[in-house]
Amino acid sequence: MAASPTRAEISEKVIQLFVDIIGFIDRSQVTEQTDFIHDFKIIDDDLTCFVMQIKWQFNLQATQKDWDHITTIEQVVDLIVQRSQLC
Numbered sequence: 869m870a871a872s873p874t875r876a877e878i879s880e881k882v883i884q885l886f887v888d889i890i891g892f893i894d895r896s897q898v899t900e901q902t903d904f905i906h907d908f909k910i911i912d913d914d915l916t917c918f919v920m921q922i923k924w925q926f927n928l929q930a931t932q933k934d935w936d937h938i939t940t941i942e943q944v945v946d947l948i949v950q951r952s953q954l955c
Contacts, residue, residue: 872952875945875949878926878945878948878949879900879941879942879945881925882922882941882944882945882948883895883898883899883900883902883941885918885921885922885925886898886902886904886918886941889914889917889918889921890908890910890914890918893908898941899941900940900941900942900945901940901941901942902940902941903939903940904918904939904940904941905939906939919935922944922948926948926951926952928947928948928951929951930947930951934947
């Protein structure tokens with residue numbers, strides 16, 4: 869059985885997914901403190917696609933309520949880490 873990824877590894881994967889999905893943001897512009905809405909005005913379809921990829925890549929079971937207040941990469945990573953510890 870493979871070891872669980874570290875928080876840093878999860879963070880890097882989330883950041884890379886964000887950069888890949890959004891497409892016009894350079895990796896150097898994104899950190900855990902990146903706020904998708906305020907920093908890059910990412911809303912609607914791009915954000916939905918990002919959330920769907922996060923759910924799929926991390927096999928994340930999260931409700932809309934879980935996502936309602938998430939606006940930063942750090943909050944996404946926190947949710948992934950929290951949910952993986954529940955399993």
